[in-house]
Amino acid sequence: MSASLEKGINALKEQVDSTVAAFFSSCVHCGMCAQACLFFTETGDPSRTPINKTEPLRRIWKSEYTLLGRIGKILGLSKKVDEKLLTDWETLVYDSCTLCGRCSMVCPVGNDITLMIRKTREGMVAAGHAPEGLIGATKRAVTIGSPMGVTWKALSAQIRHVEEDTGLKIPVDVEGVEYLLLLSSMEIMNFPEFIEAVAKIFDQTNSSWTISSEAFEATNSGIQIGASDIAAELVQRIVDVAEKLKVKTVISPECGHAYMAIRWDGPNLIGRPFLFKVRHILEVLDDLRTQGRLKISGKEARKLTYHDPCQISRRGGVIDEPRRLIDMFSDNFVEMPDGGKMNWCCGAGGGVSANERADEIRLKVFQRKKDQIDAVRPDAILSACSNCRIHLEDGLEEYNMDIPLLSLTETIAEHLEGSEV
């Protein structure tokens, strides 16, 4: 990735469209977005106010796309985007933002500030101001096919284990099936139980599915770091395989940004609509529930709550599905305050967990999540994103909270009719 200030400025220029211009024109500096951001509420640092994180993009918009700004530029009065600004802003744009989208929900003039920060990242990375951890993850995603360096060999070994444990056959590279299941590296390495759970559910529901040996990785470092060209390349790999195998639906696994990448950004990145559908695993399970194919036995009494992964709920639209699914096996579900579309982020999304430099702050801002969890004191927390899961486990341990973190898909598999609970 060759980067330069000039490339960064050009990338920022390319990001300005009518939405960005309307948003910047409307900001009145009311500061309400700060109160929606856990990186402000838990640190009290006003520079972490969401709208402030967009300053590089704002300067480009102002000096290039407004009448007064253009006059100012001619007179040499406009504020420039330079190396110093980008250096100063790098930790704000990457370490202090998970792209969670809460600020976009509270801005009184309606600015989608998260979108503006996401666009700002395009300029940052093109100018060479992205965190080392994310650059490394992105390089591995391009060269090896996984941000964590997970190869097909590693996945096939996990598949063999799952087959031995369950006695079920995991279909690989099968053409013409209903579902192509994608996985995140995190699931392959840390939570292979997820593959087992899907195998069991699809066996019970008699669904045809496959995993591809060529394109199994769902995550997309390109959208986290803000490099659309790389993001597009990673999406294209999945599209090629899905179309070659002629699957009807591609399933995004329990990973927030993977869903954003393939479901909402994907077709826009490659510049054409997909010939297949994309659904989150929870949407697929909810469909199976609606069709009466997903059969659950018994209800459990543990007090359960659900942590909405930002990219799946607020930014992704999968909000009611998990609640309907939980209702199938739980008698004691409680919502955390602000649960649903206003849920607080775990603090590690948007590439923060891949950025070692942000380790300290992500655990500090977990205090917000802790307060939210403390308000309901659940026996267990369900979620549907392995990145949230890893970080929530980390945070709970850091704050001495002994609450198990469960995958919703895996929990459903445990409650399947005929399976042991």
Next chain:
Amino acid sequence: MTEIELLSWARGPGLQIATIIFVAGVVIRIFEILMLGRKANLAEAKGSEMSSGLKTIVSRTVPDRDTFQRSGLTIVAGYFFHFGLFVTFFLYAPHILFIKDLIGIGWPALPTPVVDAVAVVTIISMLAVLVNRLTNKVMRYLTNFEDLLTWFLTIAPLVTGYMAFHRMGFTAPTLLATHILSVELLLVIFPFTKLMHSFTLFLARWYNGAISGYRGVAS
């Protein structure tokens, strides 16, 4: 220039110039936003852009519970001064007559004592907004010259109007001329500052609602 000449200039050429700059400026600013366009979304939709966008234009007027608790003063003072500006500007009988003279359209006014009281509340709210801006850590950090300029030029017509109505300090023509000139100054800077949010907020809220609504989320 006598005070009568000043008043005639303010009511005549001054107002014309200010109005032209205001109208042309606003049109240019909105045009330069829309001209940029945006790409069509190629992902399969889960909800409607149009209806969600329209809903958010209205719904974003009311904050969610958590935001209200965290930003109460900003929100309450904000409601008061926006509402107050609307009432004092559009529902004060002499203003309506003035506008009717210019464009031939009039509407019913509120009783003058009511508008007078609203003006006082509005001025107090705007002072609260300023104190909040200068004392709140986040707002102070964000505040730039433009924020202070627009605050001053927004409160100026309120104060000069109040003074003119109550004949405070100066002669009637001078007070009225000052009031009209303060409005003209506001009109002139309006299109080139954040005051443009009065228009662009409808675009911004629509985009926000449309982006979210497309994905099936009410924003």
